[in-house]
Each structure stands twice: as structure tokens, then as C-alpha cells.
Amino acid sequence: DGGITQSPKYLFRKEGQNVTLSCEQNLNHDAMYWYRQDPGQGLRLIYYSQIVNDFQKGDIAEGYSVSREKKESFPLTVTSAQKNPTAFYLCASNPLGPDSYNEQFFGPGTRLTVL
Amino acid sequence: GQQVMQIPQYQHVQEGEDFTTYCNSSTTLSNIQWYKQRPGGHPVFLIQLVKSGEVKKQKRLTFQFGEAKKNSSLHITATQTTDVGTYFCAGNFGNEKLTFGTGTRLTIIP
DSSP, X not given: OOOEEEEOSEEEEOTXXXXXXXXXXXXXXXXXXXXXXXXXXXXXXXXXXXXXXXXXXXXXXXXXXXXXXXXXXXXXXXXXXXXXXXXXEEEEEEOOSTTOOOOOEEOOXXXXXXX | OOOEEEEOSEEEEETTSOEEEEEEESSOOSEEEEEEEOTTSOOEEEEEEOSTTOXXXXXXXXXXXXXXXXXXXXXXXXXXXXXXXXXXXXEEOSSSXXXXXXXXXXXXXX
């Protein structure tokens, strides 16, 4: 099956610990995105990447870091510098290209709770 | 910054009634997309509008893009319990990013 996988579905961490959220896609999509979703605030862009070994900050990048060493993978690290990390994190991908709708395909999400 | 405002935040309707959600941008959009997120799920793409004044239909759903390409709406006719969820618009300002609205959560009263 083609798609985007995120693991784990639920994640608990103690305050002050870094945590890495996994995102893998086998859709051969060029672009990948990380969003944060909080109640009543919609989806806010954290980081995105259009090509391997390159990525750009989104609207709320502070306290987060990413890497894009492989086309299929775009892990997100929530660092201890992120002041309010408890949220639902969504990863998405997009094929880009002239024939693309630019629609984004979302993974199932990881709900992170920092205690 | 580039923002997309969406109203209302919540909408409760009786089953069979119509539902509409609206999105507005202060600057012109290249295109706008609509997504649906079921409770506990992830957003799923519904449609993209590109042309000024464009209207597209998907069964009971009607999507409109304003003449100035600054606003859009989603109208559902005769809602059903399967329509429950949060509907997001997402605007594209001519780059590789989408800017999502805050969403409208639709609840259906049977």
C-alpha cells in the first residue's frame, strides 16, 4: 500500500526531553511538510522540504528541527526549547510537478503529550 | 503576514439542513484547496479551485472561488451524519506552501 506513515500514534515525554517523530512516505513525493494542530487553531506549518538535504522554516519553527537525508523520510525533533510541545503533529507530502494538484497527502498524525 | 480567515468556527445543524463555511484572505490567492478532517482522523483533500469565479460541485458539496480570488466558500446541501468533521480551507499565495484556515467544525443533530 502506498501512503504516509507516522509513528507512534501516541507519545508521552517528560518535560525537558527531546523527542523525534517519525514520518515515512512511499509515494515518491518530492515535498514533505510538518504541521502542528492545536484546538481552534487549524494547522500551522513547522518545516517543509522540497528536495533531499534541503528544508525551510515554516511559520512556527522555533524549538523544532528536521532532517531530510532520504526522499522517503522527514523526521521532526521536538526539542526542550519548544515551550508548549503538547499537540497533534501531522506530516504531509506533495508530489509537486506541473501535473500535480499541489494537494497534500497527510499521515495519521502523532499526538504528543509532554508531562 | 499572509493569513486565511475562516468562519464560523463551529456549526451545529439538524440533519437535512444546509451548511456553509467561508474563507477570506486579505491578499489574492493563486488557488485554494479544501480539506475534511473526520473526528480523530487526518485532513483529506476534497478539491482545488484555481480560476476566478470558479464553481465546482461534488454531489451535495458546492465549492466557490470569488471573482477577486480572495474568498471561497463550501456549501453542503441536506447534511447527513457522514458529513460530520472539520472543514479546512487552505490558500496558496503562489509558492510551495499552503496556509490553512482555522477550520469549521460541523456537528449534525440527528
